[in-house]
Amino acid sequence: MANAKTPLLEMRKIKKDFFGNQVLTDINLTLAEGEVLGLCGENGAGKSTLMKILFGMDVIRQTGGYEGEILLNGEKVQFNTPFDALAAGIGMVHQEFSLIPGFTATENILLNREPKKRNVISEVFGDRLDTLDYNEMTGRAEAAISKMGFSIDKNMVISEMPVGHKQFTEIARELSKDRLKLLILDEPTAVLTEKEAEALLASIRSMSEQGIAVIFITHRLQEILAVCNRVVVMRDGFVISDVPAENTTVQEISKWMVGRNVETAAKLDIRDHSAAKTIMSIKRLWVDMPGETVRDVSLDVKEGEILGIGGLAGQGKLGIPNGVMGLYEAGGTVEFDGKQIPLNSPRKCLDASLAFVSEDRRGVGLLLDETLEWNIAFPAMQVQEKFLKTYLGGLVKWRDEKAIRDVTERYIEELAIKCTGSKQKAKELSGGNQQKICLAKAFALEPKFLFVSEPTRGIDVGAKALVLEALRRFNRESGVTVVMISSELEELRSICDRIAIVSGGRIAGIRPASDPSEDFGMLMVSMVK
């Protein structure tokens, strides 16, 4: 910006780490009044963390705060809670709706800020017994809705609204705050239809004309180009580029988003399995996994390959393994090794020699309060009756403690699991080591086919390499087909033979891992819903 005025917002040298894991490094950002800033980057690039810092979310303070300074109108500010940020005129629309389902749009827009009227009883018992001023509420809600420039029914109950209107209700709620100067929109168009998204863009423009600055986070790059003055691309905790929107293109942005500085990561021994037989054939799969909906996916997996499934968060890549393995309601057909696998029944999948390492380590993956031995041996014991000694012709089955200890110790050694011994409790391990236990558990089943979902989420670089190496060995040495789901494209490229990209709940394309990153980046945003 050429003018000499102090910018509305200035972030200087923002740094943040989560327990030694650097997620933001020297972020500098300025924003003028009425400016629309597009913020993009892959998952884990640090966008959300940056916004959380700006909005004073509790999680930042609980994890040791941040370094650097934030200036609002040239004055240094420090927000300890979102309420401080709100008081300073910053509003945020989160990805998850924060609405009361049984209230009308008006009631939600003015939630806890309702205009009140005093009465006799409230004079005695305090102002919480003031009655609500419904006329005034209607008036303010109308004003906020007209400010937004998209009309929603202010008397409609939220639970009866289409998703898009819920999103607009949230935006109207922020706009109804008098002091609003800066609005953060975190992927607001993710749930909107095309028409609604256009309306949102129009309303962003009108907000900007009224002097409200907007930070717009989205994966739909064309929207950024359509509405923003400036584009900031983040990757791995750095700002990669900060350019005026008219000087860039979708291709350029997606290249900035995925491209690594070190391009050596691509895998060396990619194998072509196109001649191998199809071991799993998924046809017309739909999965109702909240936030990861899968629509009409058909996919063939070849025997012996490592297939990667990538895509942006919330596009449905996690829904595929969870649906096939029967953890969420699903429909369509799945054929494995020539036989049809019934959906919605996890046991049948396990019986058919499929295994699944869930992305939900603590919830689904581990028995947190049990020993490592139990964790590793439990599924094999339950599903395949391994590690059991039978007496009296199978009437009595006892655990074979020795076999269990042996197998646990073998995996502790093979996967370099850091622990005090095979009897340690799973919850006492670090995230990376817990992940290795999850893998060991799946390996102990000796499956023919393995789904691994987000195996490196939340673990450090060293552990990452070990986990990936273990998976690669498991595939190459035992010939097990592996399907790996990950949000990190470079990770997929470093281990997979082929990569399928999921976008908008559908398969956008399947390419060999040797294709350039930009191509995958384009696929990722191609059908984003």
Place this chain on the structure above:
Amino acid sequence: MKKENKVLGFLRDNTVPIMFIVICAVCIPISGFSASYLMNEIVTRMGRNIFLILALLIPIMSGMGLNFGMTLGAMAGEIALIFVSDWQIWGIPGVVLAMILSIPISIVLGAFCGKILNMAKGREMITSYIISFFMNGIYQLIVLYMMGSIIPIRHFSVKLPRGYGIRNTVSLLNMRQCLDNLLAVRVAGVKIPVLTFLIIALLCLFIVWFRRTKLGQDMRAVGQDMNVARDAGINVERTRIISIVMSTVLAGFGMVIYLQNMGNIATYSSHSQIGMFCIAALLVGGASVDRASIGNVFLGVVLFHTMFIVAPKAGAQITGDSMIGEYFRVFVSYAVITLALVMYETKKRKHKSLMAQQLQQEQKEASAS
């Protein structure tokens, strides 16, 4: 087709009340009671019970379910009445004094209950039920051992002959129906306790008004989504405690009204079943765990008590054994609660799988076109 669905939907949503209407319709002629007797009984019991049941509405509004916290209020009301009858203050002044005395006790008990329920979010119903058992123990300790020894109780008609503790039954003969009889009107042989109904009407008005206050709005918000309410800056914990305290205070008043109608206190058992019966009556009126209206209260009281009156007689007429009816009414109140809880769960599940059906439908349509 669409109309048919609507009828089916109505039937499904109102299964419990409809079932009770059918039971009553079958039992009334069999029992052979006269219409005026039946009306008299029902009107009396409405006056007796409605206030207590209305006390349940506020916790439901703030999402704390069918709350047995009211049992604590009932205990407060009983203690207040024991004092009043010890002091030999009868009639309307006695009733009013008892209500006033019950307030501080209800507030203390309610705040305690609310604090514990804040630690057991989502399990309020069972937690409050167990709290009511625990408080019953403390109540017995106070009434059986401390009253007369530590807490001064003088009158012989209240105290046990051994010198401390309260008698099994405390007579409220001099207070009996004093509210009900003041301004009572007889219409076609049916006595209508106008004053009691006026008080009830006032409470109903209060509840309607309360829903429109800031606190009422906050309670509704907290009831529907605690996290969203907290994000908006509402003090969730405090709001929930206030809601329970309001419920126990109202239940304390309700218990005083209930007992002045009965004319005696069964010191060690009056409160123990009251929570169960009030909840059952509310459910019979078509309420659910998360939604209840004043209309549900009135319908529930009429249906539940009609069944209470006619079922023993009808049972006796059919089987010759009056115990069967007695058995039946206890059985039914538990069954109603169970049924209502099961239906609430199934409805929630059904709602959840709706999204899956929609997805399936979408895909079918896409492949057809």
